[in-house]
Every structure is written in structure tokens, then in C-alpha cells.
Amino acid sequence: MTAEQDQKLLQQIQNGKAKMLPKAFFTAKSAATFLEWALLGGLAIFFVSFAIFYIRSSGYAMLPAFGYWGNRALMAYFPWLTSGLALILLILLAYLVFQKNFASQKPALYTLLAILLIVISASFALANTPLHQGLQNSAQKGRLPLMGRMYSGTGFVRGHNLFIGTVKNLRTGQFELVQEDNTAWNVLFNNNTRWPHGNIQEGQVVAVMGALRNDNIEAWGINPYALAGTGFPRGGMRMRWQMMGQ
Amino acid sequence: MNSGISQPSDESIAIEVQKGNVEAFGLLAGRYRPKLLRYGSKLLFNKSEVEDAVQEIFLRAYQYIQSFDAKQKFSPWIYRIAHNQFINLGKKRARELLDFFDPETFFPHFGMRPAFGEKADGQIKELLDEFVNKLDLKYKEPLLLYHIEGFAYKEIAQILKIPTGTVSIRIARGLAKLKNLCRPV
Secondary structure, rough: OOOHHHHHHHHHHOOOOOOOOHHHHHHHHHHHHHHHHHHHHHHHHHHHHHHHHHHHHHHHHHHHHHHHHHHHHHHHHHHHHHHHHHHHHHHHHHHHHOOHHHHHOHHHHHHHHHHHHHHHHHHHHHHHHOOHHHHHHHHOOOOOOOOOOHOOOOOOOOOOEEEEEEEEEEEOOOOEEEEOOOOOOEEOOOOOOEEEHHHHHHOEEEEEEEEEEEEEEEEEEEEEEEOOOOOOOOOOOHHHHHHOOO | OOOOOHHHHHHHHHHHHHHOOHHHHHHHHHHHHHHHHHHHHHOOOOOHHHHHHEEEEEEEEHHHHHHOOOOOHHHHHHHHHHHHHHHOOOOOOOHHHHHHHHHHHHHHOOOOOOOOOOOOOHHHHHHHHHHHHHHOOOHHHHHHHHHOOOOOHHHHHHOOOOOEEEEEEHHHHHHHHHHHHHOOO
16 A cells, blocks of 8 residues: 555656756755845835934933823833834744744744844944934935825924923023023023033033923923934933932 | 564664665665554544545655655654654644744743652553644644653754643643543543
8 A cells, every 4th residue: 555655646746746846946045035034024114214213313212201190101112113113023033033943942022132132233223324424414405205104203302391402591480591502492401400410611512301381491300411313312211219218 | 583683773774765766765765654654544534535645745755755864763853754744734824924923932930840649651542542622733743742642842842833831831831732622521
């Protein structure tokens, strides 16, 4: 019975029922798989680096330094859509990599963490290049038809309870805040204003978190501003602890 | 009489097939047909369905033989094809996709060893014969591959595309379930 089946099998092969695929087919398949990973990984890196650029360039990176309300505001303004897309791409990529022998024999968590580490490192590196700034400039000039909308919310924020600008005319309880586009606001502060870095000086660039009322900003917190592109404010956690201790 | 003559290994025969020797593929089929029929009969109920599936496995193996890396063992490679074929016939492919998110695959707890008290391997085989169809596929397959087909954990991991730690866990849990099944009510 077995010998008969084996003979039948050889006949089927000789009759062309199954044709041996050439080695080149598998090489091309491996190359296609690699391209698929590169595409998914590249998109994930792009979206994560965009989220980093968005948070930095808008000044939202300063928000955690303002404590509880700062964190709440950051949650509200966080680019969840692009971050969610990046997360879906990451999980998809991890799943595809896991199908390969070298990855499947280790816990799937390791694959996911390794990919996460690579994507996040590459995203920070990409966020430090002029790519997003260039795309933002193109979007502002209307030269970025498809992705233009994505960049419409980037750059210094106006409103949203966070104001970034230069300190002018510093007086008791108030100063003038001149923003990048020369819009000036009168900032009011008092003993309840969170002031983690002590005195501010004229000419200093600061981030003010507060409520806009009658062309005045009633400041909840004031912080020296780490310029866009220089990363998240150093000592953010420490500042928060200091504020909580006040 | 043949004791002094060494049989060519599966891997060397596979290399011959890769070079275009179709007859050599008959040798491989002869060696693996009984094993795959046994394995398939534990996963599928219909005998003729198993026979057709095994024939299909060999045709597929021939088609994909150039993807076989001769530095690796041949048996896990052909059992991987067999596993896919049997799973497809059992329409359980969707469940396998979710394997990635199964906690046992995502982060297996290391250090678990298969333990079955005083039961010896022979008794496990008997119990598997009797109760195998009552076991969930995710426990059934590693148990069959380990206790019936004689594969090592690492090879089972290759066949099922799950971490070695997960194989260990599933064998241990499968044995525990088997123990519960054979306990008198």
C-alpha cells in the first residue's frame, strides 16, 4: 500500500502535478518579506518621530513640568491618532517577524520589545533631523497635498492653556509675553502660581500655563522653556516633585 | 546483513532531490509516510482524508524542497508542512493566528517541567491513544510530537512556531489534563 502510494506520488511529480520551485523564488520571497518589514517599520518610525516632533515643536513637552494639570493637558493634546497607528504597525510587524524561525522560538514579548526599542531609538534619531521641520514648512506653503493636514497642528501652540514666548516688561504680579508671531499677552501671576524655577528674567523664553481671560493670561504655572528640538525638559520629574512639596 | 551499510540521512537525500533527483524523493516519502499517517490520524478523524492530506504534504514538500536548509534537520521541516496541512483541513488556522497573543506564547513562564508522577512514557502513549481526542489542539499537538513522534522541545518549537518555553508549558499542562481525564469519576 505504502509502496503503491510512493509510486503514485512519483508519477504525479513526473506528470507535473507538483513543480519544484527554483531557489530564486525563495530568495525573492525573502527579499519581499524584508521589504514588507522595512515598509511597516519605516512607517511606524515616521509616525512615532512625528509624535515626538509634534510634542516638542508645540511646546507640549513642557506640560509635565506643570504637575497634575500639565499632565492632564498633555493627555488631551497628545497625538493619539498617529501614536495609535504606529502601535498597530508595531504589533503587525512583531507578528510578522514572529513567524520567522529565529524569532518564534523565543517569547513573543521579546520580539515586541526588540522592535519597540529599535523603532523608538530610530524615531528619536529621525525627530532630530530637519525632516519634519522641512515637511512642516512645505505644509505651511501648501506644497504638501496629502500630508499637509497632518502638520497643520504643529508648531508653537496658541491657546490650549499653554503659551510660549519671551518675557518683556516684567513688573510685580505681571509681565508681557511676546510670542513667536509677535502676539503679546499680559500674564498675571500671584502666590498660587507654580514657579518651579524661581525668578524669571526679561528676555527669557518661558512656557506659561494658564487661563485666558479678557486678553490676560492668569498663570497657573511658569517655566523656562527648553527650545523646540532640544528634547523633553530635563528634570521634569524632579520639578514635579518640587512642586508637589510646595 | 545490512548492519555494516549505513543508510543515507534524510538531509543528504533532500540534497539529492534539490539537485533534481526525483527518485530520491520516493525514498523520503517511504520513510515519512507511515509517521505522517500516524500523526495525521491523531489530528483528523477520517482515514481517507488523512491519506489524501499526506499525499498533498509530499507534493508540497517537493514543491518547496529548495527552501529546505540542509544544515538543519529534515524531520521538523516536513512536520511543519504537515502541521500546516492538517491545521488547514481542521479549519483551525484562525486560532493559530491568535497564538501570538496567547499568554503562554507571549511570555512563557520558564522553569516549568513536564511532570507526570510515576507514569512512564509507555503509559502516557496508551493514555494518549485513548484520550487524545478529548484534549484541546494546543496541548494535543505538543504531546503527540513529544511522546509519540519523539521530537525534542526545540524541534517541536520549530514545527509549531512557538517558543521552546511554551512547548514545555503545553506539554506539562497537557499531561495534567490527561491525568484529569483518565481519573475515575
